Amino acid sequence: MTSAVPGTLVAFLCFFPLVVNAPAAMAQETAPKVQSQSAKPEKQVTEIKIGYLRAYAPQLALSVLDVPPRDEGVAGAETAIGDNNTTGSFLGQKFILDVTEVKPDADVVPAFNEMVERGDRYVLADISARQLLSIADIAGDNGVLIFNVGATDDVLREEECRVNVLHTAPTRTMLADGLAQYLVWKQWRRWVLIYGSHERDQLFAEALRRAATRFGGEIVAEKEFKDTGTARRTDSGVVQIQRQMPVFTQDLPNHDVVLVADESEVFGTYVPFRTWIPRPVAGTAGLSPSAWHPASEQWGGTQIQNRFAKANGRRMLSKDMAAWTAVRIVGEAATRTPGADPAKIDAFIRADEFSIAAFKGQKLTFRKWNWQLRQPIFLGDGRSVVSTSPQEGFLHQVSELDTLGIDEPETKCAFE
Amino acid sequence: MRRLTILAGAVAAGLTASPASAYMVYVSNEKDNTVSVVDSTTMEVVKTINVGQRPRGITISHDGKLIYLCASDDDTIEIIDTATHEIVGSLPSGPDPELFVLSPDGKTLYVANEDDNLVTVIDLESKKVLAEIPVGVEPEGMGVSPDGKTMVNTSETTNMAHFIDTSTNEITHNVLVDARPRFVEFTPDGSEAWVSAEIGGTVSVIDNTTREIKHKITFEIPGLRAESIQPVGVRITADGKKAYVALGPANRVAVINAETYEVEKYALVGQRVWQLAFTPDQKTIISTNGVSNDITFIDVATDEPVQSVTVGALPWGVVVSPN
Numbered sequence: 001m002t003s004a005v006p007g008t009l010v011a012f013l014c015f016f017p018l019v020v021n022a023p024a025a026m027a028q029e030t031a032p033k034v035q036s037q038s039a040k041p042e043k044q045v046t047e048i049k050i051g052y053l054r055a056y057a058p059q060l061a062l063s064v065l066d067v068p069p070r071d072e073g074v075a076g077a078e079t080a081i082g083d084n085n086t087t088g089s090f091l092g093q094k095f096i097l098d099v100t101e102v103k104p105d106a107d108v109v110p111a112f113n114e115m116v117e118r119g120d121r122y123v124l125a126d127i128s129a130r131q132l133l134s135i136a137d138i139a140g141d142n143g144v145l146i147f148n149v150g151a152t153d154d155v156l157r158e159e160e161c162r163v164n165v166l167h168t169a170p171t172r173t174m175l176a177d178g179l180a181q182y183l184v185w186k187q188w189r190r191w192v193l194i195y196g197s198h199e200r201d202q203l204f205a206e207a208l209r210r211a212a213t214r215f216g217g218e219i220v221a222e223k224e225f226k227d228t229g230t231a232r233r234t235d236s237g238v239v240q241i242q243r244q245m246p247v248f249t250q251d252l253p254n255h256d257v258v259l260v261a262d263e264s265e266v267f268g269t270y271v272p273f274r275t276w277i278p279r280p281v282a283g284t285a286g287l288s289p290s291a292w293h294p295a296s297e298q299w300g301g302t303q304i305q306n307r308f309a310k311a312n313g314r315r316m317l318s319k320d321m322a323a324w325t326a327v328r329i330v331g332e333a334a335t336r337t338p339g340a341d342p343a344k345i346d347a348f349i350r351a352d353e354f355s356i357a358a359f360k361g362q363k364l365t366f367r368k369w370n371w372q373l374r375q376p377i378f379l380g381d382g383r384s385v386v387s388t389s390p391q392e393g394f395l396h397q398v399s400e401l402d403t404l405g406i407d408e409p410e411t412k413c414a415f416e
Numbered sequence: 417m418r419r420l421t422i423l424a425g426a427v428a429a430g431l432t433a434s435p436a437s438a439y440m441v442y443v444s445n446e447k448d449n450t451v452s453v454v455d456s457t458t459m460e461v462v463k464t465i466n467v468g469q470r471p472r473g474i475t476i477s478h479d480g481k482l483i484y485l486c487a488s489d490d491d492t493i494e495i496i497d498t499a500t501h502e503i504v505g506s507l508p509s510g511p512d513p514e515l516f517v518l519s520p521d522g523k524t525l526y527v528a529n530e531d532d533n534l535v536t537v538i539d540l541e542s543k544k545v546l547a548e549i550p551v552g553v554e555p556e557g558m559g560v561s562p563d564g565k566t567m568v569n570t571s572e573t574t575n576m577a578h579f580i581d582t583s584t585n586e587i588t589h590n591v592l593v594d595a596r597p598r599f600v601e602f603t604p605d606g607s608e609a610w611v612s613a614e615i616g617g618t619v620s621v622i623d624n625t626t627r628e629i630k631h632k633i634t635f636e637i638p639g640l641r642a643e644s645i646q647p648v649g650v651r652i653t654a655d656g657k658k659a660y661v662a663l664g665p666a667n668r669v670a671v672i673n674a675e676t677y678e679v680e681k682y683a684l685v686g687q688r689v690w691q692l693a694f695t696p697d698q699k700t701i702i703s704t705n706g707v708s709n710d711i712t713f714i715d716v717a718t719d720e721p722v723q724s725v726t727v728g729a730l731p732w733g734v735v736v737s738p739n
Binding site: 090091304306356 | 512530533552553571573576595596615616
């Protein structure tokens with residue numbers, strides 16, 4: 001079941017540009033206090049191991065351009081390990097990534113236990129909600145902090161929240177709210193919703209319904225697109241789709257936008273330009289909300305994009321950014337604590353003043369009530385960034401980022 | 417006609433009528449690949465120079481004859497003759513140069529190369545690279561002490577100010593500051609280095625002897641969220657008494673008592689304030705306002721904005737001729 005991915009740690013030695021020169025002793029341990037170090041030859045290097053547990057199997061997509069890269073997410077973590085190590089070279093800290101891969105439907109407990117045995121105190125999880133819940137409490141018992149970088153399920157932040165599970169991936173409700181705010185800002189308020197027949201499609205559809213209610217959109221009609229198990233790609237190509245999709249959307253009442261909820265990649269890509277009446281498409285196809293956009297160059301984004309592309313030979317995706325952010329959070333805490341004491345790092349991350357910079361124009365902080373990272377949502381069309389939410393005018397008494405997703409008064413999370 | 421406008425501007429700002437000497441203000445416009453030349457007296461654009469791609473950091477030789485300009489996307493530093501406004505040469509900058517600082521003796525240029533985690537040291541006479549110094553992730557801010565002995569670079573993702581001995585080109589101290597440090601400015605007596613942190617929202621005042629933070633300046637503007645206060649450019653008056661900090665999307669320049677570190681005023685300028693430059697007589701400080709495509713002249717005596725002038729698209733850096 002478990003297969004260790006080759007080249008886990010070795011890959012990053014090359015990111016060590018410097019002779020390590022850092023302080024012999026650093027007395028201060030209080031949170032964002034600052035110290036100056038004189039650069040002297042370093043003898044001791046502290047190692048900080050970060051695990052990456054991922055469920056992976058090759059996936060198909062309606063468009064070959066959308067097939068997830070083999071190293072999706074892991075590449076983001078590795079880039080952040082490189083960044084942490086550049087900083088660590090001044091402080092005598094070395095970060096190591098320990099990647100373990102399982103199948104999407106596998107029991108992840110044995111693999112996770114092995115990671116714990118190898119000394120991983122921080123584990124990035126890119127696994128399903130069910131898999132994550134199967135290890136969350138084992139992690140808690142072993143003092144392991146989990147960073148959820150893959151699962152957008154709201155339930156992991158609500159009914160099934162855990163105090164030792166932090167979330168750098170946004171939720172479906174955050175994504176849906178980010179999209180809905182933009183459509184309302186555009187005054188495109190009448191929506192039809194086409195959703196897939198799989199569980200995750202229906203969860204995203206539910207998030208879109210909730211967003212409509214919150215921000216004043218109106219879903220005038222809904223339709224389910226059943227997955228009949230057809231092949232994703234065939235030699236006869238688009239001939240049938242071109243005829244089928246107009247017919248499927250012919251009976252919908254008048255609307256401004258077609259919303260699509262098809263995380264399963266069964267039909268969504270086929271909706272734009274094929275509807276009965278000419279209307280923009282948004283959701284999992286057309287204008288899509290995401291945690292990151294491969295074309296974002298705002299807010300210093302050019303630098304991380306260049307660095308990522310140079311190291312990995314492809315553009316940076318949302319999961320890469322969620323993983324980059326998680327590894328940087330550990331790095332930031334280790335830099336400023338400073339040291340490798342997991343209890344101190346944990347306390348630092350959970351302190352009121354903790355924040356992380358992630359090329360999104362403002363500092364990102366955690367929602368204390370469920371340990372979800374607040375973050376702006378990108379809206380893009382596959383080529384470029386169209387906008388970022390929260391939109392102007394959506395106000396909040398604490399943080400405008402809390403207009404995205406389930407807010408504190410509504411939360412069902414209760415830590416023991 | 418022109419004279420009338422100037423007079424009106426002067427009266428409105430409550431200035432005395434004595435004519436200031438005319439300086440040339442050079443503004444790099446990040447988006448449209450130009451440098452706007454603005455007359456500081458008439459406050460009008462007198463010339464627009466076409467330059468390389470994505471011009472950002474800009475400085476001028478001490479004799480005022482040459483402008484050095486980071487053309488970030490062309491991976492080069494362009495040299496512009498101020499007499500002819502022609503590009504007369506280039507420097508081997510290393511990839512993606514963003515900001516740089518000229519040594520006090522005018523002989524050496526220290527350049528931050530954002531993409532390569534390097535500071536490049538360039539000898540201006542020979543146009544040769546003297547050294548490449550590895551620093552933290554995304555080097556950006558560059559400052560040099562008035563005696564030329566210490567150069568400071570900030571790295572935006574590592575969140576450090578790296579103190580570098582210019583005689584050895586080696587890092588001697590690394591000082592952790594708040595998130596995304598953007599700019600370094602030494603006090604005129606060389607006793608302090610001020611480092612702005614864009615995402616952290618602070619300015620750290622670092623003691624240049626102990627190389628420790630002695631004070632952290634924070635900002636508070638009623639009606640604005642803390643997240644929108646993003647300090648970038650910093651300038652300190654020659655007498656060391658006042659400091660100006662550009663606050664990015666807060667659309668304001670903070671005026672700080674440089675002796676007590678108290679923020680005394682917030683001057684409202686244009687949108688997304690990036691960088692600042694004094695006129696040599698120190699009577700005026702000029703801000704570049706990235707989103708509103710203009711620059712604002714602020715009267716240093718009153719700290720009131722006098723006039724905004726439309727320049728090119730996304731103005732970024734600014735430098736004023738010394739004569």
